[in-house]
Amino acid sequence: MKEKREKYLHTPVLQPSVRKIKSIGDYVHAFSNMSFQARALGEGAKTLFDMVNASDCLKTLTIAGAPVPGGLQGVICDLIELRFIDVIVTTGSQIAHDLVEALGFSHHKGHHTMDDLELRDLRIDRMYDALLDETKLNEVDLILNRLWEKLEKRTFSTPELFMEVAKYITETGIHKGQSFLVSAVRNGVPIFSPTIHDSEIGISLTTFNKKNPKRRIIVDLLLDNEKYIEIFSDPKYRKHGVLILGGGVPRNWTQQVTPMVEFIKHGVQILEDREIGYDYGVLVTTDQPQFGGLSGSTLDEAISWNKYAPQARFATVHCDMTIALPLMVGAVKEWMGI
Numbered sequence: 001m002k003e004k005r006e007k008y009l010h011t012p013v014l015q016p017s018v019r020k021i022k023s024i025g026d027y028v029h030a031f032s033n034m035s036f037q038a039r040a041l042g043e044g045a046k047t048l049f050d051m052v053n054a055s056d057c058l059k060t061l062t063i064a065g066a067p068v069p070g071g072l073q074g075v076i077c078d079l080i081e082l083r084f085i086d087v088i089v090t091t092g093s094q095i096a097h098d099l100v101e102a103l104g105f106s107h108h109k110g111h112h113t114m115d116d117l118e119l120r121d122l123r124i125d126r127m128y129d130a131l132l133d134e135t136k137l138n139e140v141d142l143i144l145n146r147l148w149e150k151l152e153k154r155t156f157s158t159p160e161l162f163m164e165v166a167k168y169i170t171e172t173g174i175h176k177g178q179s180f181l182v183s184a185v186r187n188g189v190p191i192f193s194p195t196i197h198d199s200e201i202g203i204s205l206t207t208f209n210k211k212n213p214k215r216r217i218i219v220d221l222l223l224d225n226e227k228y229i230e231i232f233s234d235p236k237y238r239k240h241g242v243l244i245l246g247g248g249v250p251r252n253w254t255q256q257v258t259p260m261v262e263f264i265k266h267g268v269q270i271l272e273d274r275e276i277g278y279d280y281g282v283l284v285t286t287d288q289p290q291f292g293g294l295s296g297s298t299l300d301e302a303i304s305w306n307k308y309a310p311q312a313r314f315a316t317v318h319c320d321m322t323i324a325l326p327l328m329v330g331a332v333k334e335w336m337g338i
Helices: 002-007 024-031 036-053 073-081 094-104 117-120 134-150 158-171 182-188 202-210 221-230 246-256 257-266 300-305 321-335
Strands: 058-064 089-091 125-128 130-133 193-196 239-245 278-287 308-318
Touching: 002 094, 024 036, 024 321, 036 058, 036 239, 036 278, 036 308, 036 321, 058 073, 058 130, 073 094, 073 134, 073 278, 073 321, 089 094, 089 134, 089 246, 094 134, 094 158, 094 182, 094 193, 117 125, 130 134, 134 158, 134 202, 158 182, 158 193, 158 221, 193 221, 193 246, 221 257, 239 246, 246 257, 278 321, 300 308
Parallel strands: 058 089, 058 239, 089 193, 239 278, 278 308
Antiparallel strands: 125 130
């Protein structure tokens, strides 16, 4: 009986004092010795640290939700410029929000009880307690339309298209603010957007193609599949990791690369000697698994789909990304001595 009890009762929950904690890294380390989502956040940071430190690991960041209106654009730039990630998969809408900031405009503090009918009349868009002047999206549209006019008529993958956007706003001198798109292109980090059509970017392209049927700009999302498979399958990467903010299409598209590789190699998903999926997974989400949706599903569940390696290391943080991400990235930066 004593041995059985000791099997469970061997690691005390620590009770840290804020008077003795001096840095973000210390706080997050203390979290990992507490309970509930404090421990989850601490374990998430430690898993991210190991993933970032694995030199032979492909590190992919997936972004859903509204991190730029929420104030996370700078942390995303940090992830790129500190070389913590190699690939980004995001929604087209976050590229549009990033471009608003890149042009020197801002998102603004509001409140979730504001009068939405009045905001509509004023052409102000609300995302919970963040506001965006809709006329600034029009500025983005005008600039993108000038770029579409200059592009040669051909088929683009989304990383190729975003490279053209970043080059255009920097070369023309209209890049005045911070931009994770520009940072990514400068640092050789490709950005994929499997939902580009469902965004301001997609609306802009649709409008251009409708008005210019002989000069249509074609974005081939299946070409994105091929390009990501090439990156994922590069022999220099012996391991693979993914940091997931939110869920949605960016998460699912990124995770399904292993089944895609199996189909390409074998024509079917084989029963033996299966491809090895991601070795690390860090999920920051506010969704729940019991409703069956992908955004809230556990990372363990994805093992059944062969999207993760059988012995993959997981961490799931049930927390608003605007809280969790800065703490995790700040801690990893400190632990690495950067």
